[in-house]
Amino acid sequence: MSQTSAAPPPLLSVDRLVVEFPLDRRRTVHAVSGVSFRLGEGETLGLVGESGCGKSTLARAVVQLLRPTSGKIWFRGEDVCRLRGEPLRAIRPHLQMIFQDAVASLNPGRCVGGSIAEPLRVMGGHDRRSRDIAARQMMVAVGLDAERHFHRKPFEFSGGQCQRICIARALMTRPQLLVCDEPVSALDVSIQAQILNLLASLKERYGLSLIFISHDLAVVKNICDRVAVMYLGKLCEIAAVDALFNTPCHPYTAALLAAHPEPDPDRPPATGDLVGMEIPSPVDPPAGCRFHTRCPAAQPVCSVTEPDLREVATGSRVACHFPLSAAG
Amino acid sequence: MEPNRPTRLPAAGIHEIAARLGPIFWLAVIWLAMVLFAAVTAGYWPVPPPDRMDWAQLGAAPGAPLTPAGTPSAENPQAGGAAHWLGTDTMGRDMVARLIFGARVSLAVSICSPAIGFLVGGLLGCLAGYYRGRLDAGIVATMDVILAFPGLVLLLVIRFYLGASLTNLILILGFLTIPAFSRVARAKTLGLTELEFVQAARLTGAGHLSILVREILPNVVIPLAVYALLVAAFMIMAEGALSFLGLGVPPPTASWGGMIAEGREALDTAPHVSLIPAGVMFLTVLALNLIGDGLRSLLEGRAHP
Numbered sequence: 001m002s003q004t005s006a007a008p009p010p011l012l013s014v015d016r017l018v019v020e021f022p023l024d025r026r027r028t029v030h031a032v033s034g035v036s037f038r039l040g041e042g043e044t045l046g047l048v049g050e051s052g053c054g055k056s057t058l059a060r061a062v063v064q065l066l067r068p069t070s071g072k073i074w075f076r077g078e079d080v081c082r083l084r085g086e087p088l089r090a091i092r093p094h095l096q097m098i099f100q101d102a103v104a105s106l107n108p109g110r111c112v113g114g115s116i117a118e119p120l121r122v123m124g125g126h127d128r129r130s131r132d133i134a135a136r137q138m139m140v141a142v143g144l145d146a147e148r149h150f151h152r153k154p155f156e157f158s159g160g161q162c163q164r165i166c167i168a169r170a171l172m173t174r175p176q177l178l179v180c181d182e183p184v185s186a187l188d189v190s191i192q193a194q195i196l197n198l199l200a201s202l203k204e205r206y207g208l209s210l211i212f213i214s215h216d217l218a219v220v221k222n223i224c225d226r227v228a229v230m231y232l233g234k235l236c237e238i239a240a241v242d243a244l245f246n247t248p249c250h251p252y253t254a255a256l257l258a259a260h261p262e263p264d265p266d267r268p269p270a271t272g273d274l275v276g277m278e279i280p281s282p283v284d285p286p287a288g289c290r291f292h293t294r295c296p297a298a299q300p301v302c303s304v305t306e307p308d309l310r311e312v313a314t315g316s317r318v319a320c321h322f323p324l325s326a327a328g
Numbered sequence: 329m330e331p332n333r334p335t336r337l338p339a340a341g342i343h344e345i346a347a348r349l350g351p352i353f354w355l356a357v358i359w360l361a362m363v364l365f366a367a368v369t370a371g372y373w374p375v376p377p378p379d380r381m382d383w384a385q386l387g388a389a390p391g392a393p394l395t396p397a398g399t400p401s402a403e404n405p406q407a408g409g410a411a412h413w414l415g416t417d418t419m420g421r422d423m424v425a426r427l428i429f430g431a432r433v434s435l436a437v438s439i440c441s442p443a444i445g446f447l448v449g450g451l452l453g454c455l456a457g458y459y460r461g462r463l464d465a466g467i468v469a470t471m472d473v474i475l476a477f478p479g480l481v482l483l484l485v486i487r488f489y490l491g492a493s494l495t496n497l498i499l500i501l502g503f504l505t506i507p508a509f510s511r512v513a514r515a516k517t518l519g520l521t522e523l524e525f526v527q528a529a530r531l532t533g534a535g536h537l538s539i540l541v542r543e544i545l546p547n548v549v550i551p552l553a554v555y556a557l558l559v560a561a562f563m564i565m566a567e568g569a570l571s572f573l574g575l576g577v578p579p580p581t582a583s584w585g586g587m588i589a590e591g592r593e594a595l596d597t598a599p600h601v602s603l604i605p606a607g608v609m610f611l612t613v614l615a616l617n618l619i620g621d622g623l624r625s626l627l628e629g630r631a632h633p
Contacts, residue, residue, distance in 0.1 A: 089535075093532065095531070097528075122533050122534045169528065170531075
């Protein structure tokens with residue numbers, strides 16, 4: 001790696017990550033195909049894209065729930081993909097994740113207090129009493145009544161409460177990076193706001209860095225510092241949240257923003273309709289730019305040469321031959 | 329209790345669960361408890377020994393008096409004024425005594441055989457469902473072979489080489505239940521490993537063994553135990569059928585199936601010799617099935633509220 005920047009090394013640096021799943025003898029699902037990005041300490045990176053674009057696969061690779069086919073994931077200066085056995089076990093507590101299905105994320109047979117305390121038991125070094133006390137404190141921190149709820153089973157809670165419990169469990173190990181895989185997509189809108197506010201306040205309190213996956217742009221806009229847009233296993237665009245929402249450079253980003261209804265009558269009507277509705281199969285992704293089959297601005301070169309992710313403005317990088325608002 | 333409770337019951341109390349299971353469930357539990365009590369206390373009942381033949385009372389109807397001449401009071405003093413409450417069988421043996429001693433055989437088979445299947449099959453099924461891959465393929469193939477093996481032939485072979493005994497019967501029946509238990513455990517494990525809580529456990533650094541023991545097994549054990557109740561009912565019938573065929577527990581040990589078999593020649597003159605053990609077996613099997621079904625629906629209601 002050639003890190004020329006004088007800035008402190010990022011907390012997380014993903015370098016040309018590739019994740020592929022063999023489908024059968026001949027075919028392969030190209031879930032993530034060469035994704036690179038960095039995440040600074042205390043930063044929140046949004047990851048948006050249609051379902052099936054590889055967001056969740058990328059997230060699972062980052063927290064080492066699955067092994068990437070190639071590429072590197074640097075976390076605190078260590079390539080976590082190379083770690084095995086005890087060193088991996090040692091770094092796992094720092095990389096935590098919460099899932100979309102909060103109810104399924106909890107062992108149905110265990111009381112939620114036990115579930116929250118469990119990570120400390122796995123890590124070792126805590127006796128039962130101190131684990132329980134820590135779990136009760138964390139329950140209070142995520143807005144649950146520790147006295148009333150500690151001994152209850154997951155099926156007695158609503159989805160929003162279960163997500164609070166999952167967040168509490170993830171924070172028990174004092175992680176530096178919390179990956180949120182569509183944590184509010186399954187919740188009511190009113191509950192969504194509560195959980196998002198909770199995540200924002202916990203982020204401050206515990207000094208977390210977040211990777212926040214969502215297909216809901218409004219959610220991403222409110223909580224993230226930077227946003228990465230993914231399409232079919234590739235990053236299209238990565239930029240600061242305001243830049244991305246105000247001046248999208250990639251046609252796909254523009255289309256995503258246009259597809260999102262904005263409750264503002266003064267906003268000019270959306271432009272940049274997608275050509276096709278169907279996302280191509282990740283088993284046989286299109287040659288050249290993966291988006292060219294649906295891109296309204298596609299040119300012949302797009303189906304031949306794959307565009308690199310290049311910087312178009314400070315902090316904004318886009319993978320497109322013909323970026324929309326190409327200033328430079 | 330507040331009148332408008334939510335449909336999802338928060339922490340149902342003992343009484344609430346008891347009420348939801350219904351009266352028939354509890355009747356079944358009472359019957360099974362009585363059979364269990366009789367089997368455990370069989371040696372202390374004021375009845376003649378199960379193998380003592382009362383030659384004056386062959387196939388006597390229920391309520392027939394004990395023959396005083398045939399009972400030296402020193403040997404069996406408490407039986408002095410009693411009667412054959414349920415009559416005697418074709419060899420003049422007391423039916424009550426044989427029923428309660430037969431209950432020991434039936435319960436031994438219905439507890440020990442499923443226990444073998446539960447432990448071995450459950451463990452293999454969990455391993456297959458958790459690790460998948462070659463281990464899974466190997467275990468599933470082995471189970472298919474066991475399922476395809478004719479059980480009666482196995483029984484005859486074991487009987488021929490190792491002799492007929494209750495232990496051998498339990499071992500063979502237990503062996504034959506292994507595939508069924510392993511299938512149930514494997515299916516349950518396959519479903520559980522898909523759920524995110526297993527991945528959450530991996531994220532904390534838990535190893536495979538730890539996940540299997542602490543996350544998977546506790547969720548497999550209860551449904552598997554409920555399934556074991558249904559298998560237990562089937563085992564009682566299997567023991568009965570085998571004893572009827574003469575492949576069960578060798579005489580003169582009393583067993584329900586053996587009693588039914590011995591009474592079949594006297595069905596016209598002394599029908600109670602066959603029908604009473606048949607009725608007891610019927611009620612016991614029914615009770616086990618009712619309890620198993622009741623618990624299963626209770627569990628399903630809690631797993632998917």
